[in-house]
Amino acid sequence: MEYNLGFIGGGNMSTIIFKGILRNDTHPASQTWVSGPHPENLEHWKKMGANVTCSNGEVFEKCDIVFLGVKPAMLHEALKDVGDSLSRRFVDNPDLLVISMLAGVNLDSLQKAFSALNLQKDVKNFIKIVRIMPNVPMAVGSGISLYSYNHLGGKQKSEMVRLLQCCGSCEEIPEYLMDSLGSLTGCGPAYIFVIIEALADGAVKQGVPRAMALRNAAQMVMGSAALVLESNKHPAQLKDEVCSPGGSTICGVSVLEEGRLRSTLINALEASTNRTKKLDPNAANSK
Ligand SMILES: NC(=O)c1ccc[n+]([C@@H]2O[C@H](COP(=O)([O-])OP(=O)(O)OC[C@H]3O[C@@H](n4cnc5c(N)ncnc54)[C@H](OP(=O)(O)O)[C@@H]3O)[C@@H](O)[C@H]2O)c1
Numbered sequence: 099m100e101y102n103l104g105f106i107g108g109g110n111m112s113t114i115i116f117k118g119i120l121r122n123d124t125h126p127a128s129q130t131w132v133s134g135p136h137p138e139n140l141e142h143w144k145k146m147g148a149n150v151t152c153s154n155g156e157v158f159e160k161c162d163i164v165f166l167g168v169k170p171a172m173l174h175e176a177l178k179d180v181g182d183s184l185s186r187r188f189v190d191n192p193d194l195l196v197i198s199m200l201a202g203v204n205l206d207s208l209q210k211a212f213s214a215l216n217l218q219k220d221v222k223n224f225i226k227i228v229r230i231m232p233n234v235p236m237a238v239g240s241g242i243s244l245y246s247y248n249h250l251g252g253k254q255k256s257e258m259v260r261l262l263q264c265c266g267s268c269e270e271i272p273e274y275l276m277d278s279l280g281s282l283t284g285c286g287p288a289y290i291f292v293i294i295e296a297l298a299d300g301a302v303k304q305g306v307p308r309a310m311a312l313r314n315a316a317q318m319v320m321g322s323a324a325l326v327l328e329s330n331k332h333p334a335q336l337k338d339e340v341c342s343p344g345g346s347t348i349c350g351v352s353v354l355e356e357g358r359l360r361s362t363l364i365n366a367l368e369a370s371t372n373r374t375k376k377l378d379p380n381a382a383n384s385k
Contacts, residue, residue: 099253099257101129101161101162101163101257102129102130102131102160102161102162102163103119103125103129103130103131103161103162103163103164103165103261104130104131104132104133104157104158104160104161104163104164104165105130105131105132105133105157105164105165105167106133106154106157106158106164106165106166106167106168106176107132107133107134107166107167107168107169107172107176108132108133108134108139108140108142108143108150108167109134109139109167109168110234111167111199111232111234111236112132112165112167112199113142113143114232114234114236114237114241114265115165115167115199115232115236115261115262115264115265116130116132116143116146116148117146117237118236118237118239118264118265118266119261119264119265120146121239121264122264124260124261124264125261126147127146127147127148128147128148128149130147130148130149131148131149131150131151131156131157131160131161132148132149132150132151132157133150133151133152133153133154133156133157134150134152135152137150137152153179153183154176154177154179154180155179155180155182155183155184156183158180158183158184158187158194159183159184159186159187160187161194162191162193162194162195163195163197163254163257163258163261164194164195164196164197165197165198165199166196166197166198166199166200166208167199168200169200170200170201170202170203170377170378170379171377171379173200173203173207173208173211173379174211174379177211177212177215180215181215181216181217184215184217184225185217185218188218188224192224193224193226193251193254194224194225194226195226195227195228195250195254195257195258196208196212196225196226196227196228197227197228197230197245197258198227198228198229198230199230199231199232200229200377201231201280201284201374201377202277202374202375202376202377202378202381203229203377203378203379203380204229204273204276204378205227205229205246205247205248205273207378207379207380207381208227208229209227209248210380211380212225212227226247226249226250226251226254227247227248228245228246228247228250228258229245229246229247229273229276230243230244230245230262231243231244231245231276231279231280231283231284232262232265232284233283233284233286233287234287235266235287236265236266237265239264239265239266240266241265241266241267242266242267242268242269242283243262243265243266243267243268243269244269244270244271244276244279244280244283245258245262245268245269245270245271246270246271246272246273246276277371277374277375278367278371280374281367281370281371281374282367285367285370285374286367289363289366290319293319294312294315294316294319295312295315297311297315297318298311298312298315299311301314301315322336337351
């Protein structure tokens, strides 16, 4: 499938996705456009061979699949001057897929933001919008992209999945789960980084060199996660299997319970989800 790929906003997450696409040779850099307000922040895209512009309209005019990668609060600013470009592009090419990665911004809000652009009615109908929630482990090909949409053609969907799978797994979910499950997958890596760091601190406290402690803590977390996925056993069963009666593991688990680790993690996810819901610039309680 011959097409041009675009990114509105070339920050961290857009860069992670594009690097994955390049790593897998899935789309050529020469047929990729990226826009942002500060060209000096897009030098790394130039080095990767992509076309760089300050005009978001140019990306919409030239590209068939466009990732929206600005911060949620910048949504309206990013779409401010793109109406004429969008109208022009539809003369030659009516198919446009917009893939929004904006946390907390729902499909209805995205649709409204495009509808407010004063486009012709039939042009509005051609814009297909998908909402995704990516995460940072995509940087090493082990990420998750959750996605939801209202209407999407089969070819556009399979191409989007092909692009996202360059960075890990990809799962379609109902949109009402996006803020909660998206907070788990999108914010969860930071929780795990804190846990890895704390475990390494525990080892360092007992004399293990820092780098050795961190390497082994991270490998242990990765292996434990793989065991959950591959064994199909409930994590509670796996925990029970490691805790021999009167052994050292159950002594540690008992301290975790005293420290209320489970309810702390449950509350953390609730806090992230509540905050995510407020990121939508159209939400009544947005801040
Ligand atoms: N990071 C994560 O873990 C994560 C996870 C899931 C979803 N997301 C979502 O991904 C999106 C991007 O996050 P990020 O972490 O990549 O943020 P980021 O690194 O700050 O990237 C945002 C980019 O948007 C550009 N930008 C600002 N105003 C713009 C405009 N008017 N038009 C075009 N580009 C504009 C910025 O350019 P300048 O820097 O030059 O101003 C910057 O390159 C957010 O909506 C976030 O909710 C992020």
